[in-house]
Amino acid sequence: MSTVLSARDLQVRSAAGPIVTGVDLDLHVGTTLAVVGESGSGKSMVAKALSGLLPRGVHADGQVELAGNPLDLAGGERVWAPVRGRQVALLLQDPFTSLSPVHRCGPQVAAALPDGLSRTERHDRVAAGLAEVGLDPQVARRYPFELSGGMRQRVAIAAALAADPQVLLADEPTTALDVTTQRAILDLIGELRTSRGMAVVLITHDLELARERADHLVVLYAGRVLETGPTRDVMSRPAHPYTRALHEANPPLEHRVARLAVIEGNVPRPAQVAGRCVFADRCPKAQEVCRQGEPALVEVGARRRSACLFAAEELAGSPVPPTLAPPALGTDRAAAVVRITGLTKTFPGAAVPALDDVDVLVGAGECVGVVGESGSGKTTLARCLVGLEQADGGQIRFLGPLAPTGDPAGRPAHKLVQIVFQDPYSALDPALTVGATLAEALWVGGRPRSDVPALLDLVGLPASYATRRPHALSGGERQRVAIARALAPGPSLLVCDESVSALDVSVQAQVLNLLHELRGRLGLSLVFISHDMAVVRQMADHVYVMLRGRVVEDGPTDQVLSRPGHDYTRALMASVPGRALEENA
Amino acid sequence: MRLALGIGRRLAATAALLLALSFLVFSLLYVAPGDVARNLLGTRPVSDESLAAVREKFGLDQPFLVQYWHWLSGALTGDLGDSVRSGSAVSAVLGQRVGLTLQLTVLAFVIALAVGIPAGVRAARRHGSAQDRTIVGLAVVGVAAPGFAVGLLLLYVFAVMLGWFPVYGTGESPLDRLWHLALPAVALAAGLAALVVKVTRTAVLRELESDYVTFARARGLRPRAVARLYLTNAAIPVLTSAGLLLAFLFGGTILVETTFSLPGLGSLLAESITFKDIPVVQAVTLVVAVAISLAGLVVDLLTLAVDPRVRRAGLT
Numbered sequence: 001m002s003t004v005l006s007a008r009d010l011q012v013r014s015a016a017g018p019i020v021t022g023v024d025l026d027l028h029v030g031t032t033l034a035v036v037g038e039s040g041s042g043k044s045m046v047a048k049a050l051s052g053l054l055p056r057g058v059h060a061d062g063q064v065e066l067a068g069n070p071l072d073l074a075g076g077e078r079v080w081a082p083v084r085g086r087q088v089a090l091l092l093q094d095p096f097t098s099l100s101p102v103h104r105c106g107p108q109v110a111a112a113l114p115d116g117l118s119r120t121e122r123h124d125r126v127a128a129g130l131a132e133v134g135l136d137p138q139v140a141r142r143y144p145f146e147l148s149g150g151m152r153q154r155v156a157i158a159a160a161l162a163a164d165p166q167v168l169l170a171d172e173p174t175t176a177l178d179v180t181t182q183r184a185i186l187d188l189i190g191e192l193r194t195s196r197g198m199a200v201v202l203i204t205h206d207l208e209l210a211r212e213r214a215d216h217l218v219v220l221y222a223g224r225v226l227e228t229g230p231t232r233d234v235m236s237r238p239a240h241p242y243t244r245a246l247h248e249a250n251p252p253l254e255h256r257v258a259r260l261a262v263i264e265g266n267v268p269r270p271a272q273v274a275g276r277c278v279f280a281d282r283c284p285k286a287q288e289v290c291r292q293g294e295p296a297l298v299e300v301g302a303r304r305r306s307a308c309l310f311a312a313e314e315l316a317g318s319p320v321p322p323t324l325a326p327p328a329l330g331t332d333r334a335a336a337v338v339r340i341t342g343l344t345k346t347f348p349g350a351a352v353p354a355l356d357d358v359d360v361l362v363g364a365g366e367c368v369g370v371v372g373e374s375g376s377g378k379t380t381l382a383r384c385l386v387g388l389e390q391a392d393g394g395q396i397r398f399l400g401p402l403a404p405t406g407d408p409a410g411r412p413a414h415k416l417v418q419i420v421f422q423d424p425y426s427a428l429d430p431a432l433t434v435g436a437t438l439a440e441a442l443w444v445g446g447r448p449r450s451d452v453p454a455l456l457d458l459v460g461l462p463a464s465y466a467t468r469r470p471h472a473l474s475g476g477e478r479q480r481v482a483i484a485r486a487l488a489p490g491p492s493l494l495v496c497d498e499s500v501s502a503l504d505v506s507v508q509a510q511v512l513n514l515l516h517e518l519r520g521r522l523g524l525s526l527v528f529i530s531h532d533m534a535v536v537r538q539m540a541d542h543v544y545v546m547l548r549g550r551v552v553e554d555g556p557t558d559q560v561l562s563r564p565g566h567d568y569t570r571a572l573m574a575s576v577p578g579r580a581l582e583e584n585a
Numbered sequence: 586m587r588l589a590l591g592i593g594r595r596l597a598a599t600a601a602l603l604l605a606l607s608f609l610v611f612s613l614l615y616v617a618p619g620d621v622a623r624n625l626l627g628t629r630p631v632s633d634e635s636l637a638a639v640r641e642k643f644g645l646d647q648p649f650l651v652q653y654w655h656w657l658s659g660a661l662t663g664d665l666g667d668s669v670r671s672g673s674a675v676s677a678v679l680g681q682r683v684g685l686t687l688q689l690t691v692l693a694f695v696i697a698l699a700v701g702i703p704a705g706v707r708a709a710r711r712h713g714s715a716q717d718r719t720i721v722g723l724a725v726v727g728v729a730a731p732g733f734a735v736g737l738l739l740l741y742v743f744a745v746m747l748g749w750f751p752v753y754g755t756g757e758s759p760l761d762r763l764w765h766l767a768l769p770a771v772a773l774a775a776g777l778a779a780l781v782v783k784v785t786r787t788a789v790l791r792e793l794e795s796d797y798v799t800f801a802r803a804r805g806l807r808p809r810a811v812a813r814l815y816l817t818n819a820a821i822p823v824l825t826s827a828g829l830l831l832a833f834l835f836g837g838t839i840l841v842e843t844t845f846s847l848p849g850l851g852s853l854l855a856e857s858i859t860f861k862d863i864p865v866v867q868a869v870t871l872v873v874a875v876a877i878s879l880a881g882l883v884v885d886l887l888t889l890a891v892d893p894r895v896r897r898a899g900l901t
Contacts, residue, residue, distance in 0.1 A: 085805015097796035100814045112804045143893045
């Protein structure tokens with residue numbers, strides 16, 4: 001195996017402090033190296049440093065060799081201009097923003113082609129490039145907004161490869177895409193790697209995805225490499241507690257566990273944890289010595305390195321099998337909280353209806369999962385349910401034992417049903433303190449301001465958080481505040497619209513456990529909307545599968561996910577990263 | 586098809602807007618203080634006979650809407666009534682003045698765009714540098730300084746002290762005309778260019794930070810090719826605001842034409858207001874309103890040419 005890119009002691013820092021420290025990489029021709037990390041790990045900065053695209057005020061340092069020649073990371077445009085595109089190309093996360101909206105796809109692909117080609121040669125090269133990524137040559141004449149997300153990402157790949165780079169840096173290339181499209185795009189990148197003899201650096205937050213696609217792993221946390229090694233070895237016997245914890249925090253797809261494993265606390269900023277093991281604060285096995293100095297990344301096996309002082313013990317340890325929960329075989333759906341019948345909704349100017357004759361029933365104390373991809377109508381359903389959107393036809397009836405307090409029907413809607421949105425960064429008013437936000441919600445529910453501490457306690461936050469503003473909170477903490485706000489008026493039904501999908505894996509499990517616990521404590525019913533089948537497996541008792549505005553399948557979670565009756569459900573299940581490997585194992 | 590429908594709808598909207606404007610302009614006659622007939626008599630001697638003659642001529646005893654209809658049908662055929670002050674036809678008065686103002690505004694608009702757009706792009710590309718701060722600082726001065734003040738300063742320096750440009754007059758030959766209009770156009774363009782700088786800088790900065798610029802650089806596009814991408818995108822907001830800026834320009838002509846003693850529409854409007862020459866005020870207001878609405882229409886059609894998303898949505 002020949003090495004195409006190697007980096008020694010790669011550093012990225014800004015005036016505010018170090019962002020990434022001491023990263024070593026060896027990238028071989030025809031292989032994929034995954035850089036895995038949560039938000040704030042600095043993984044995107046590694047990609048930007050290796051393509052000379054760091055933002056203003058951020059600098060990289062270190063010895064990097066590209067195709068046998070040393071590369072000056074701080075060299076400026078003169079060094080990078082001949083490298084980018086021809087040797088290294090960077091593919092970005094969001095295909096909806098990575099192409100210019102007012103230029104046709106063809107010219108955007110052609111723009112990176114070498115000079116001196118004739119008109120027909122360029123045309124042919126573009127057509128060949130599009131064919132290589134599985135697109136019709138006609139796509140060259142379309143504008144990006146006329147294409148689906150998956151097609152746009154294919155165009156972006158064709159554009160990135162137009163100048164035949166040896167290294168493709170793919171920064172979360174499928175995170176913005178639907179699950180069924182993700183697999184196809186990752187397959188395509190894998191095929192192109194083989195056919196072109198390229199090397200791929202896959203930047204991802206998803207350890208399972210990395211396990212499925214990469215030959216070699218680099219696990220990054222708070223700007224530090226905690227573990228590196230061949231994927232198979234790292235995943236079967238992690239040599240760092242973080243790797244193990246990250247793996248365990250991933251909700252399993254195949255069965256339901258009694259309680260999801262969590263990593264306590266929040267992802268820190270590199271400056272907060274300098275001079276000691278960066279994971280020590282959240283590590284269940286941390287000892288005094290871990291906080292006294294920064295453990296070096298040391299050899300722990302063939303091509304394997306770990307930054308844990310107790311790596312040997314980690315390697316010797318065997319995984320603790322999780323306690324399984326009884327499978328969700330259905331709940332008592334006779335006592336319904338809400339019954340939706342024949343709901344329809346078509347947005348003005350849309351060709352297909354967002355909701356097409358949808359029937360949904362939520363039992364008392366039940367968690368109903370709604371799964372589907374973007375455009376399936378699941379968010380419209382959620383918005384109709386809380387009255388943010390007016391349905392064209394059909395009925396939403398709130399019935400049955402309505403509240404944990406057992407008060408009679410006839411309450412205003414906000415006391416019946418509340419919603420928790422996907423993005424905790426935009427769901428809270430940045431100008432209000434947490435206390436003011438919650439007091440406002442309590443006031444709506446006719447409760448006194450003095451209930452704020454109790455409300456914070458309910459979602460596992462200290463009462464002192466009432467004086468903070470959202471920007472001082474982490475993503476997980478913000479989502480807890482959003483949940484507290486939704487619970488303030490005492491609803492009997494909580495609608496969670498992708499409420500954990502913007503969170504880091506280690507934090508996602510905490511929030512899922514919280515929701516599960518609240519459900520038991522308050523007798524809440526949940527409508528849990530998600531694209532993530534594994535999360536739905538953990539949360540839902542009954543599941544509805546939506547496709548293009550219609551419910552194509554519903555039933556007890558265990559039955560639908562283990563023995564899908566509809567092709568689309570099967571396709572969704574097959575797209576979950578790591579699934580194929582578990583079947584082979 | 587959808588596009589043609591959209592354009593049709595836009596044209597209809599412009600026509601409706603002009604109709605509403607014409608109604609407001611006609612109402613000026615009644616909004617102006619004093620008796621309508623007396624106002625229309627202007628400086629002529631007021632007697633019962635003359636008042637009766639004016640009422641008869643303008644149909645003032647007829648219902649308001651009928652009067653409006655007469656005025657509108659006259660205006661559509663080019664008959665805008667007679668000037669109260671001079672007695673000659675308003676269309677003839679306008680005809681003498683409109684050419685100069687048109688030349689002045691077009692010249693100022695061209696100068697403002699030719700200076701403002703490159704300066705704005707440069708400021709955005711050198712964001713945060715001394716150059717950026719200088720350009721933004723000059724733009725703030727440009728927006729803040731009133732056109733007539735800039736005009737006086739220019740007159741003093743370039744016409745009186747240096748003697749490079751004439752102090753007044755409009756020039757005979759086209760080249761001479763350009764020479765005479767240079768200072769007023771620059772005075773008029775100063776504030777406008779400053780606005781163009783701000784709009785351009787903001788638009789380009791936003792595009793520079795977008796993903797597609799990063800991706801274009803990441804796949805090795807030359808700076809020129811990258812610039813072509815973001816400049817096309819930034820052109821959309823700049824174009825949209827250009828229509829608004831044109832309206833700003835017409836307001837400026839009044840002061841600048843007065844400062845430089847130019848016989849254009851602006852100074853005509855100022856004189857006519859002083860002399861309560863209501864038919865002329867109506868006519869000038871109408872001409873300016875038509876020009877601004879048409880500019881809006883042109884901007885929308887140009888946006889259509891640049892932005893495929895608008896083309897697809899069919900103009901809303």
